Amino acid sequence: MIEKLIQKIEETKAPIVAGLDPMLKFIPKAILQKAFAEQGETLEGAAQAVWEFNKGIIDAIYDLIPAVKPQIAMYEQFGIPGLMAYKKTVDYCKEKDLVVIGDVKRGDIGSTSAAYAAGHLGRVQVGSQSYAPFDEDFVTVNPYLGTDGVKPFVDVCKEHNKGLFVLVKTSNPSSGEFQDRLVDGRPLYEWVGEKVDEWGRDHMGKKYSYIGAVIGATYPEMGKTLRKLMPQTFFLVPGYGAQGAKGADLVNFFNEDGLGAIVNSSRGIIAAYQQEAYAAYGEDGYSQASRKAVEDMTADIRQALESV
Amino acid sequence: MIEKLIQKIEETKAPIVAGLDPMLKFIPKAILQKAFAEQGETLEGAAQAVWEFNKGIIDAIYDLIPAVKPQIAMYEQFGIPGLMAYKKTVDYCKEKDLVVIGDVKRGDIGSTSAAYAAGHLGRVQVGSQSYAPFDEDFVTVNPYLGTDGVKPFVDVCKEHNKGLFVLVKTSNPSSGEFQDRLVDGRPLYEWVGEKVDEWGRDHMGKKYSYIGAVIGATYPEMGKTLRKLMPQTFFLVPGYGAQGAKGADLVNFFNEDGLGAIVNSSRGIIAAYQQEAYAAYGEDGYSQASRKAVEDMTADIRQALESV
Numbered sequence: 001m002i003e004k005l006i007q008k009i010e011e012t013k014a015p016i017v018a019g020l021d022p023m024l025k026f027i028p029k030a031i032l033q034k035a036f037a038e039q040g041e042t043l044e045g046a047a048q049a050v051w052e053f054n055k056g057i058i059d060a061i062y063d064l065i066p067a068v069k070p071q072i073a074m075y076e077q078f079g080i081p082g083l084m085a086y087k088k089t090v091d092y093c094k095e096k097d098l099v100v101i102g103d104v105k106r107g108d109i110g111s112t113s114a115a116y117a118a119g120h121l122g123r124v125q126v127g128s129q130s131y132a133p134f135d136e137d138f139v140t141v142n143p144y145l146g147t148d149g150v151k152p153f154v155d156v157c158k159e160h161n162k163g164l165f166v167l168v169k170t171s172n173p174s175s176g177e178f179q180d181r182l183v184d185g186r187p188l189y190e191w192v193g194e195k196v197d198e199w200g201r202d203h204m205g206k207k208y209s210y211i212g213a214v215i216g217a218t219y220p221e222m223g224k225t226l227r228k229l230m231p232q233t234f235f236l237v238p239g240y241g242a243q244g245a246k247g248a249d250l251v252n253f254f255n256e257d258g259l260g261a262i263v264n265s266s267r268g269i270i271a272a273y274q275q276e277a278y279a280a281y282g283e284d285g286y287s288q289a290s291r292k293a294v295e296d297m298t299a300d301i302r303q304a305l306e307s308v
Numbered sequence: 309m310i311e312k313l314i315q316k317i318e319e320t321k322a323p324i325v326a327g328l329d330p331m332l333k334f335i336p337k338a339i340l341q342k343a344f345a346e347q348g349e350t351l352e353g354a355a356q357a358v359w360e361f362n363k364g365i366i367d368a369i370y371d372l373i374p375a376v377k378p379q380i381a382m383y384e385q386f387g388i389p390g391l392m393a394y395k396k397t398v399d400y401c402k403e404k405d406l407v408v409i410g411d412v413k414r415g416d417i418g419s420t421s422a423a424y425a426a427g428h429l430g431r432v433q434v435g436s437q438s439y440a441p442f443d444e445d446f447v448t449v450n451p452y453l454g455t456d457g458v459k460p461f462v463d464v465c466k467e468h469n470k471g472l473f474v475l476v477k478t479s480n481p482s483s484g485e486f487q488d489r490l491v492d493g494r495p496l497y498e499w500v501g502e503k504v505d506e507w508g509r510d511h512m513g514k515k516y517s518y519i520g521a522v523i524g525a526t527y528p529e530m531g532k533t534l535r536k537l538m539p540q541t542f543f544l545v546p547g548y549g550a551q552g553a554k555g556a557d558l559v560n561f562f563n564e565d566g567l568g569a570i571v572n573s574s575r576g577i578i579a580a581y582q583q584e585a586y587a588a589y590g591e592d593g594y595s596q597a598s599r600k601a602v603e604d605m606t607a608d609i610r611q612a613l614e615s616v
Contacts, residue, residue, distance in 0.1 A: 001534070023419070032435075041435030073420045078434075080392055080439025087388060107450065107479035108413055112381045117387035121529070126332070126386075127340075127349030133387025142312070142415065144452040144475060146482035170453050172417035177454035178500060181491040222374060270332035 001137045001163045002205040004236060005099045006259060009137060014298040017101060018061060019266025020054055023069040026271040027053045028283035042251030047081035053193030054089050057270055058096060060287035064152030064294050067099035069264055107149050111173040117156035120173055138163040140214060143192050150199055154211060158203050162276055163210035166196045171216025190229060197230045208234045217245035235261040241268025246306035269293050309445045309471045310513040310542060313407045314567060316374030322552035322606040325409060326369060327574025328362055328397060329379040334579040334592035341359045361608050362397050363576055366404060368595035373600050375407035378571055398444055410444030425464035446471040448522060451500050458507055462519060466511050471518035474504045479524025479547030498537060505538045516542045525553030532560040543569040549576025555612035566613055577601050
């Protein structure tokens with residue numbers, strides 16, 4: 001799956017992932033009104049609005065980008081109907097040949113991590129039958145519980161040609177509270193990064209491992225250090241746009257081959273029409289505003305990479 | 309909700325939480341066969357078997373214990389039907405007046421953590437209506453992302469009288485890989501524990517905070533240190549039974565008032581009939597085997613606490 005991701009990045013020339021993190025406040029009124037008219041102001045109504053909003057965006061941008069990253073929390077908040085919309089979104093993106101990174105940040109111990117891994121990346125056995133319930137291509141994983149929390153995910157990835165992005169240094173303001181604490185003179189995130197590199201050696205593609213890392217765009221200096229520390233690890237880089245990082249900040253996350261990182265933007269893409277720069281598209285043109293935002297983001301990152 | 313938990317611990321004299329972590333291999337053949345006959349060997353069939361298995365156990369033990377802890381991974385692995393069985397289990401346990409600790413180990417940043425919190429503990433707004441999609445009483449939370457990952461959960465807890473158990477020192481063998489690393493001469497889990505204590509002061513019950521901590525029974529010496537460091541924090545203590553900890557190991561996790569901790573056992577209770585000690589109950593008597601296992605566990609812990 002890392003090979004497919006790299007191939008699609010090379011085809012689209014866009015090391016970009018669109019974060020499908022729909023909040024109701026991002027959704028144009030016409031879509032909300034239609035969904036509520038059909039389903040009422042219910043969880044089902046919210047889920048329908050989310051799905052129709054997503055579909056509009058996916059249809060408008062799928063040819064420009066290699067991958068999407070639906071954030072499951074934004075669906076899970078609407079309970080079972082919300083999770084059905086998540087599944088529908090995953091399936092539809094796969095139909096469009098997009099690589100799907102499920103941003104689930106799961107992580108537990110032993111058989112429990114194995115259950116998450118089976119449900120999201122692998123197959124679950126029911127009597128003589130087996131099923132792939134969510135079937136994302138990659139998921140994000142939290143490393144706080146250590147190797148026996150992550151290893152069951154790696155095992156399932158190996159069996160089913162899937163991949164992970166393990167949280168190393170997150171993009172949020174207080175990520176440093178624990179992640180930056182010095183252990184034997186080096187920040188914890190470096191130790192976590194080394195473990196990710198170690199787990200990843202067990203499941204290599206041609207040049208990069210199937211086991212990637214999440215490194216926030218908001219910390220470019222740390223990205224530089226980690227890039228050297230983990231040359232074979234692909235980075236999923238959140239924090240571009242709404243969280244403040246710009247194209248020039250991103251150079252540190254890439255290798256000299258122009259690969260090694262994929263940059264996420266969520267509301268910067270999906271709620272582009274609510275920003276001044278794309279306001280002219282209006283609510284009706286929300287999906288075309290998203291397309292333009294993807295084109296601008298791609299140009300910004302390409303320019304930054306070319307000017308190195 | 310922490311007051312309700314404490315009141316129920318005092319009523320039942322059992323500082324015990326039953327981990328509802330059903331795996332198909334724990335479920336008696338008769339239940340599986342009936343579910344597969346009605347629903348086929350499908351995700352729906354698995355979910356029905358899980359639900360009927362749970363119901364039998366809940367009916368057999370609800371009067372003996374204050375709380376249950378369903379592990380959402382064991383349901384999520386069966387996709388949407390599995391998550392429907394999770395929700396049904398949560399609702400049924402609440403009908404039986406059990407405190408429900410959703411073992412979801414979620415954790416993200418800002419608005420994403422807020423979405424998880426709304427979906428699991430609070431309410432989500434849809435137009436003019438609001439809903440409580442999962443509505444557990446407590447959930448477990450992963451602290452790796454720091455204060456701005458946990459604070460949105462705390463805010464929702466305050467608004468809705470709910471609580472958290474934040475991972476501090478987990479029960480698994482490799483929990484020490486990151487959690488035990490020394491930061492300024494003290495292990496990381498102590499720093500995390502202090503933060504949990506700090507977050508918890510913002511949402512206090514009479515004596516204990518609504519914001520608790522997960523501390524593995526398998527590390528009793530560390531439990532002792534943390535007990536002193538966090539006197540107002542309630543501990544959720546996994547690792548009893550199947551993971552190796554015994555009653556005598558647990559004394560360190562309690563305060564002198566006999567409170568301050570609730571000990572989880574999962575397969576030790578729900579799959580008791582598969583153990584030699586309870587094999588005489590047979591598959592048909594699986595729920596009564598679970599009842600006996602709860603009684604034995606309660607006696608073991610009470611004896612240990614009284615012998616201090």
